[in-house]
Amino acid sequence: PSASVLEPPKEDFKTINNQIIISALERLGVNAEASGRNDLQVVEGGDAYKISGSAYKLKNESDGLRSLHHGTMLLDVDTEALGTYLTPDSLKLKSKGISSVKSRVKNLKLLSPQISHIAFTEALESEFVKQRAGGKEVRYLTVSEKQALEIPRVKEVYESSMDWDWRFGSTPAFSVELRTRFPWAIVQIDLDAKGGKINNGKVYSDCLKPEFIDHMNTLLAQGNGYTYDKEGIQAFIEDLANMTSGDPSTSEWVDDLRDWLVEEVQ
Numbered sequence: 001p002s003a004s005v006l007e008p009p010k011e012d013f014k015t016i017n018n019q020i021i022i023s024a025l026e027r028l029g030v031n032a033e034a035s036g037r038n039d040l041q042v043v044e045g046g047d048a049y050k051i052s053g054s055a056y057k058l059k060n061e062s063d064g065l066r067s068l069h070h071g072t073m074l075l076d077v078d079t080e081a082l083g084t085y086l087t088p089d090s091l092k093l094k095s096k097g098i099s100s101v102k103s104r105v106k107n108l109k110l111l112s113p114q115i116s117h118i119a120f121t122e123a124l125e126s127e128f129v130k131q132r133a134g135g136k137e138v139r140y141l142t143v144s145e146k147q148a149l150e151i152p153r154v155k156e157v158y159e160s161s162m163d164w165d166w167r168f169g170s171t172p173a174f175s176v177e178l179r180t181r182f183p184w185a186i187v188q189i190d191l192d193a194k195g196g197k198i199n200n201g202k203v204y205s206d207c208l209k210p211e212f213i214d215h216m217n218t219l220l221a222q223g224n225g226y227t228y229d230k231e232g233i234q235a236f237i238e239d240l241a242n243m244t245s246g247d248p249s250t251s252e253w254v255d256d257l258r259d260w261l262v263e264e265v266q
Contacts, residue, residue, distance in 0.1 A: 001117050002072045003124060009067035014056060017069045020131050021052065024123040029112040040071075042106060049106035050074075075120060076109040168196030168227065176228075178264050182256050184208075189261075191220075193228045198236075212250050215243045233261045 005017050018034045025032045032051060035041040040052035054071035082105070108115050129138050149155045160166050173194040180187060185207035192200040201220030205213045219239050226232040237258040244250045 001075065001120060002070065003121075004068065004070045005128075006066060006068050009058060009065055013067050013069065014054075016131075017071075018054075020127045021071065021073075021124065023131070024120070024127040025108070027123040027127070028108075028115050028119060030108055030115070042108075042111060044106070044111070047104070049104050051106060051108055073120060074105055074107055075115055075117060076107050079105060079107065164196070164227070168229065171196040171228075178261070180260055182253070182260075184253055184256075187213075187257070189216075191228070196227055196229070198226045198228055198232065199223065209247075209250065212244060212247075212253065215240060219243070229265055230262050233265055234258065237261070 010016060018040065021040060022032050030042065032040050032042050035048065035050070038054045039050050041048045041050050052071055052073045054069060057068045059066055059068070149158060173192070176191050176193070178189045178191070185205045188204040190202045191198050198220070203213050203216045203220070207213050219236060224239070226236045237254060240257070241254045244254065
């Protein structure tokens, strides 16, 4: 689960909000502590394990300064899958962005079997009311997506976050090596991308029709601005299909490439 606190900033609001989460976990039998600037951890057998990460932001709005604290909590995730998603093959993907610091993690379910999404959110809510309301009556308001989007500022932010340039346009430069074996050839594609768009690439293969590979290299060298996503790959394959339409024997190869590359970029 995740939780956000949006409010006028209080002095040391990060520490205050972290203490609410720590107290909520104590209700569930888990002893946690703050670690570094953004994390919460548990210590077991002398080893520290990350259980939560947070992001913070201060922003001036029309009605004054606002602080946002957004955090996540590891309750019962597939840690093997998590490791796969967060640790790409170093030979396959070389990012030129900011390196992340690796941390050992632990599911809270292993420390407190009674923990569930509902149990955690109820404990968190109770602690928030206890520590923030100071005994005063709390008014609850549930806002549907439809109601939220009727608020001009919310609608503006929502629409901008759905824009491709906002989601991918600031992606750090990276290089990726894709390699596979088809019945008709071994294919390796090296791509350079920046801002979510492929700006350079080279294809290597033992294909018995080198002109087919040449067509791919021609397209990648033209700087067509293919985006590094499903839509961009499909555009690249469509251009390749048009260039090779005079040779029906390669149509199946084009389909093979489409299936493989779409799966790789998703």
